[in-house]
Amino acid sequence: MELTNNPLFSVIIPVYNASSYLDVAVQSIICQTIGFEEYIELILINDGSLDNSEEICLKYKQQYEDNIVYISQKNSGVSATRNRGLELARGKYIAFLDSDDYFSLNAFSMVNKYFSITLGFIDVAVIPVQNCNANTRMHYANDKFTTGTITVDLNNPKWSHVCTRVGQAFFLKDALADIQFDSSVSYFEDTLFINSILRKKMLLGVVTNCKYYYRVYDKDTNSVSLTNNAEKDSRFYIQTPKNVSLALLEKGDNALYFQFIALAEMRWRKFYCSFSPKTVLSDIQYQEYCDLNEKIMSAVTDEAICNFFLYNYWQKLFLLGEKYQKSMESELEFDSSSGNDLITFRGYPLCSPNRFSINLTDIRKEERQIIITGYIYAVLVQGLSVKVLCNDEEIPVTITSNAVNPYTNAHETTSFEYKCPKFSVTIPHTSKQKNIVFNLNINGEHYNELNIKYGNEVIIEQPGSDIRKMTKIHKNIILMNNEKMTVYPLNLINIFKLGIKFTRWSLKKENMKKILRKIKNTVIRKNGDKN
Secondary structure (H helix, E strand, O other): OOOOOOOOEEEEEEEOOOOOOHHHHHHHHHOOOOOHHHHEEEEEEEEOOOOOHHHHHHHHHHHOOOOEEEEEEOOOOHHHHHHHHHHHOOOOEEEEOOOOOEEOOOHHHHHHHHHHHHOOOOOEEEOOEEEEEOOOOEOOOHHHHOOOOEEEEOOOOOOOOOOOOOOOEEEEHHHHOOOOOOOOOOOOHHHHHHHHHHHHHOEEEEOOOOOEEEEEOOOOOOOOOHHHOHHHOHHHHOHHHHHHHHHHHHHOOOOHHHHHHHHHHHHHHHHHOOOOHHHHOOHHHHHHHHHHHHHHHHHOOHHHHHHOOOOOHHHHHHHHHHHHOOOOHHHEEEEOOOOOOEEEEOOEEEEOHHHOOEEEEEEEEOOOEEEEEEEEOOOOOOOEEEEEEEOOEEEOOEEEOOOOOOOOOOOOOOOOOOOOOEEEEEEEOOOOOEEEEEEEEEOOEEEEEEEEEEOOOEEEEOOOOOHHHOOOOOOEEEEEOOOEEEEEEOOHHHHHHHHHHHHHHHOOHHHHHHHHHHHHHHHHHHHHHHO
8 A cells, every 4th residue: 555645644753863662663663453554644853873773774765765754864853854844744734753662553554543433523642651661660750541542631630630741742744833842952852842832732542552662771871862861951951941841830820731731740859869979960950950949839729739649748838838838747637527537737748657557777686675666657647656566465556756767769859757756665575476466546446557566586467568668777687578478587597498498499480590690780781880
């Protein structure tokens, strides 16, 4: 079949030193079930590659001359390259694909089916993102797809899901007449582009049962991913909040949806960078960065902060504290009036008490007693307590608020801290095995439980939780899986026993592969550090 004069889809791929994965990206377009030769135009723009990317592009151009447009240009950056592609595109619908990513083979069929139903009224439709390579989990922002294929009104205050990637989006070309990528924006340029289009109608198509595969790179390896190096670039801290977050807040009339966009952009800078902005910015730049954050926070409401699903309980408290420049602890309340127990801030829900957990910091055996210390992963609220049962007998618990803050990855520190309740319990030691149960209660209601069996070995279980994320025991030998931790006293006999167990485990074929993979990754990281 030959491509029609007006293709249904135009796919734009900016190509820069992409020889390692370019074949996979192109093949994911050629093999689309909708029919590549009849319905799809592929635009390959070589943005000054120094590897053999051009050779790969020309190979496909020669094979599919009627379907593929190939352009070679001096390096101009991804935004200018995408804009060049938009000038060339003839399709009714436009898609963008990064040269190291790829689509599921049914993606274009599913999107075409949706657009056919909406009859040209919807400008943008998005599909789920699946991480691949170094990380194979579903993307963190995929919760929007749990309700199936739908059309969403972005003015709905209950909709807190945001669109930040053009790769997962398909656009009606007629909607792009006056919109291009901003070449002055180096990071989150696709967030600015897609949301500049969405603000026109505030309607979004959500299409399920297909995927955009996003390649995630190990930070310790060299990659073509710009986001791996963004946190080392001053533009990430100045240009992005100014030209993306604040620009969208102003153009979007401060709609709740655009407040969520600003919070999503801020999330990485505030809580997940491995660098402090102070190490990247000059004193003048850092002051500008702080001023930009203050402007964003003044435009973001309590409702947006409390309802944005990508922030956890502690991050919301941190942002609220930053907004009002004081601790919000005294304004937290336990609300059970609606039938759904919640921790609230000024009437807005922050989290369910079921999110709280009991964390241990040490278990030590003295001559006639066992001393267990830990903290509750929660800010103190009225009525919070821990009840401890040892072989069904209640044991007194000492609780203070003098615990280290279990969370903040935020590099910008404030003059206040949120501290978790710290507890200590002393249990008489006998030769009989101890079954110790910690119950977390608020106003007499039970919310979480931690179980300990104490004999020759200590076995700790917290049902329904990943115990590796919440429990730290010092001065002992630890073995753990998702829901169970076993603590062995540190002595020669236990070291010998566990050495035998490990040897038997490691000799199994599947476990040997895990060990070799771990060694390989460690070597790569060390070599990367030297380079």
